[in-house]
Amino acid sequence: xxxxxxxxxxxxxxxxxxxxxxxxxxxxxxxxxxxxxxxxxxxxxxxxxxxxxxxxxxxxxxxxxxxxxxxxxxxxxxxxxxxxxxxxxxxxxxxxxxxxxxxxxxxxxxxxxxxxxxxxxxxxxxxxxxxxxxxxxxxxxxxxxxxxxxxxxxxxxxxxxxxxxxxxxxxxxxxxxxxxxxxxxxxxxxxxxxxxxxxxxxxxxxxxxxxxxxxxxxxxxxxxxxxxxxxxxxxxxxxxxxxxxxxxxxxxxxxxxxxxxxxxxxxxxxxxxxxxxxxxxxxxxxxxxxxxxxxxxxxxxxxxxxxxxxxxxxxxxxxxxxxxxxxxxxxxxxxxxxxxxxxxxxxxxxxxxxxxxxxxxxxxxxxxxxxxxxxxxxxxxxxxxxxxxxxxxxxxxxxxxxxxxxxxxxxxxxxxxxxxxxxxxxxxxxxxxxxxxxxxxxxxxxxxxxxxxxx
Ligand code: PLP
Numbered sequence: 001x002x003x004x005x006x007x008x009x010x011x012x013x014x015x016x017x018x019x020x021x022x023x024x025x026x027x028x029x030x031x032x033x034x035x036x037x038x039x040x041x042x043x044x045x046x047x048x049x050x051x052x053x054x055x056x057x058x059x060x061x062x063x064x065x066x067x068x069x070x071x072x073x074x075x076x077x078x079x080x081x082x083x084x085x086x087x088x089x090x091x092x093x094x095x096x097x098x099x100x101x102x103x104x105x106x107x108x109x110x111x112x113x114x115x116x117x118x119x120x121x122x123x124x125x126x127x128x129x130x131x132x133x134x135x136x137x138x139x140x141x142x143x144x145x146x147x148x149x150x151x152x153x154x155x156x157x158x159x160x161x162x163x164x165x166x167x168x169x170x171x172x173x174x175x176x177x178x179x180x181x182x183x184x185x186x187x188x189x190x191x192x193x194x195x196x197x198x199x200x201x202x203x204x205x206x207x208x209x210x211x212x213x214x215x216x217x218x219x220x221x222x223x224x225x226x227x228x229x230x231x232x233x234x235x236x237x238x239x240x241x242x243x244x245x246x247x248x249x250x251x252x253x254x255x256x257x258x259x260x261x262x263x264x265x266x267x268x269x270x271x272x273x274x275x276x277x278x279x280x281x282x283x284x285x286x287x288x289x290x291x292x293x294x295x296x297x298x299x300x301x302x303x304x305x306x307x308x309x310x311x312x313x314x315x316x317x318x319x320x321x322x323x324x325x326x327x328x329x330x331x332x333x334x335x336x337x338x339x340x341x342x343x344x345x346x347x348x349x350x351x352x353x354x355x356x357x358x359x360x361x362x363x364x365x366x367x368x369x370x371x372x373x374x375x376x377x378x379x380x381x382x383x384x385x386x387x388x389x390x391x392x393x394x395x396x397x398x399x400x401x402x403x404x405x406x407x408x409x410x411x412x413x414x415x416x417x418x419x420x421x422x423x424x425x426x427x428x429x430x431x432x433x434x435x436x437x438x439x440x441x442x443x444x445x446x447x448x449x450x451x452x453x454x455x
Contacts, residue, residue, distance in 0.1 A: 004044045007044075008029050008030065011030045012025070012029040012030070015030075018153075032044040036051070036064060037063050037064040038427075038429070039051055039063075039429060039430055039434055040063070041063065041414070047412070048412065049409065049412050049414045050412060050413050050414070050434060050438065050441075051414050051427060052414050052415045052424050052426050052438055053414055053416045053424070053425050053426070054291075054378075057227060057258075057286055057287075057379075057425040058287055058290060058291035059290050059291045059427050060263050060291075060346070060428045061290045061337060061340050061344075061429065062290075062427040062428075062429045063427070065292070068290075068292050068336050068337060071332045071333060072292070072293065072329055072333050072336075074332070075092060075328055076329055079328060080328070081324075081327065081328065081329070082328070090326070090328040090331070091328075092329075092331035092332040092334075092335055093113065093327075093328055095331075095335055096111070096331040096335050097111040097113075097326075099335065099338060100297060103268045103338075104269055104299045105271060105272035105278045105282075106278035107302040108280075108281070108282055108299045108301050109302055110299065110302070110304070110305045111297050111298070111299050112127065112297065112298040112300070112320075113295065113297055113324075113326045113327070114295075114297070114298070114322055114325060115294045115322065115324055115330075116285045116295070117151075117152050117157075117258035117283065117284070117286065117296050118151070118153050118154040118157040118158075118296075119154065119296050119322070120258070120284065120285055120296035120297060121152050121154075121156070121160060121221070121256060121298075122152075122156045124219070124221075124254050124281050124283055126318075127281070127304065127320070128218045128219045128281075128304075129141055129218065131252075131307050134308060134312065137215070139215050139216050140215060140216060140250075142177070142178065142212055142216050142217050143176060143177050143178070143218060143219050143220075143221060144177075144178050144179075144180060144205065144208055144209070144212075144217060144219070144220045144221070145160045145177065145178075145179055145221040146162050146182050146183070146221075146222060147162040147164070147179050148162050148163055148182040148184070148226055148229030148230065148232060149161060149162040149163075149179075149182075149221065149222065149256075150162075150163055150223070150226065150228035151221060151256055152258075153166075155170075158170065158172070159172040159173055159176065159177045160221050162179045162182070163228065178208060178212060180204045180208050181204060182226070182232060183197075183201040183235060184230075185197060185233070185235050186372045186383065186391070187391070194235045194236065195235070195236075195237075198235035198238050198241060201238060201241075201242075202238065202242055202244075202245060205246075206245045206248075206249075209245065214249040214251070217249065217251050218251065219251060219252040219253070219254050220242060220246050220251055220253055221254045221256060222242065222253075222254070222255065222256065223255075223256045223258075223259065224239065224255060224257060224260045224265075224270040224274060224275050225260055225270070225376065225379060227259040228418070230423075231374055231375040231379055231380060231423060232374070233374055233375060233376060239271075239275040239276070239277045240275070243279065252281060252304075253277070253280050253281070254279060254280065254281045254283065255271040255277070255281070255282050255283075257269055257282050258284055258286050258296075259286060259287075259425070260274075261282070261284045261286075261288070262284070262286075262287030262290075262337075262338070262341060263287060263350050263428045264287060264350070264378055264425065265350070265354075265377050265378075266347050266350040266351040266377050268341075268347065269284075274376075280300065280301050280304065281298060281299065281301070281304070282299045282300075283296070283297070283298050284299070287337075288334050288337070289330060289333045289337050290337045293327075293329060293333040293334075295327070295331065295333070295334055344429075349428065349429065350378060350428050351377070353432065353435065354428070355377065356432065356435055357377065357424075357426075357435045358376060358377055360435055360436065360438075360439035361373055361380050361382070361424065361438075361439060364382060364446065367447065368388065368450055369384045369385070369400070369446055369449070369453075370382050370385075370388075370446065371383050371388050371391055372391075375424075378424070378425060378426055379424075379425055380423070380424045381421050381423050382423075382424075382442075382446075383420065383421045384404070384420050384421065384446075385420075393420060396419060398453065400453070401419055401420050401422050403449045403452065404442075404445050404446055404449050405422060407444075407445035407446075408445045410445075411441045411445060412441070413438060413442070413445075415442065422442075426438070
């Protein structure tokens with residue numbers, strides 16, 4: 001239609017999309033999505049797709065939830081916005097903070113709001129720096145994170161991110177951020193047991209802290225399961241081991257739960273319930289509102305709060321905040337989203353159906369192209385390889401991840417290509433039939449692409 005063409009051109013000519021290769025964008029333009037319901041999205045021609053990526057690891061409760069629309073509308077009519085600087089607040093911001101404190105592990109009882117995951121991580125850095133400064137340890141500023149960890153796109157979060165391509169053309173502050181290696185069991189030395197591999201990775205953190213000097217190291221940032229780095233599940237015991245090292249040197253542990261929280265692994269937060277650790281800070285976003293509105297949160301411990309809330313010698317206060325910190329409409333969406341997750345026992349559903357999903361997708365590991373299927377529950381990655389025995393990588397020029405994603409799309413399934421890999425992070429409300437459809441469609445698509453590669 002004319003309207004569709006106008007939108008397509010407006011998008012092509014004026015909308016600079018995030019994470020997009022503009023060398024090819026002008027030719028292909030965008031697919032336009034106009035509607036969504038449950039686990040499905042619909043394009044401008046009315047074709048439906050099962051959303052295998054949950055928007056972008058975030059639409060946890062699925063699309064079309066009228067209750068969220070109503071909660072949001074009610075809040076907009078009551079009071080759409082007011083600053084929360086100083087001594088002002090609104091009911092949703094206060095109630096959500098208390099709810100997050102209740103759900104978060106240990107004594108993580110304090111919440112700072114921003115608009116997404118990157119900002120939640122930036123906030124964590126500023127909080128940590130301020131904290132150590134107040135403790136009279138102003139040199140404790142440096143951050144350690146991991147290669148292939150993803151923590152966001154603001155300059156600070158990009159620097160902490162360890163995905164190499166994200167740094168091309170940018171100067172990350174090497175005095176401030178240090179990367180240790182990725183704990184990817186699939187790529188470990190053959191002959192090294194998982195236990196020995198874990199010890200090696202934990203030791204690497206300790207060595208790095210000693211190299212920089214414990215008086216200079218402020219924090220360690222880690223996702224419970226790395227997401228955008230290729231869904232890396234660390235070896236058993238890794239998080240406990242790294243937390244112990246952090247405790248030994250008074251280094252704060254920041255668990256980036258932007259993807260893993262709010263049900264994705266079958267828990268409200270994965271740090272303690274899946275990996276047995278209580279970090280000092282948890283950052284979250286995405287599933288906090290199931291993507292219905294932008295919101296991020298930095299949840300931190302009583303210990304940090306006590307220090308930053310003491311009267312300061314030079315009258316310093318924590319000079320950090322955003323116009324939209326604690327935006328009441330986003331907070332109202334989050335409260336309703338959490339209510340739905342709890343009322344519908346979505347975490348229980350994930351434990352069961354996510355388990356089945358994991359099992360069905362793991363079966364694809366028998367295909368020639370698939371070297372590794374990893375992840376847990378509704379957070380899965382398939383790594384395609386040139387040779388299963390040697391784990392040899394596929395030539396990036398073959399664009400295998402894209403080809404599989406295209407083959408799936410043709411069959412009505414959206415999956416995410418990531419270099420030679422494919423990622424799945426669907427809404428958490430998939431039924432058994434949906435799971436079977438995803439598994440069968442992926443199988444057919446991978447087989448089709450395998451044929452194509454042989455031809
Ligand atoms: N941290 C993790 C683990 C993420 O996956 C992401 C986004 O994908 C971010 C942080 C950044 O969040 P945002 O894009 O909301 O700024």
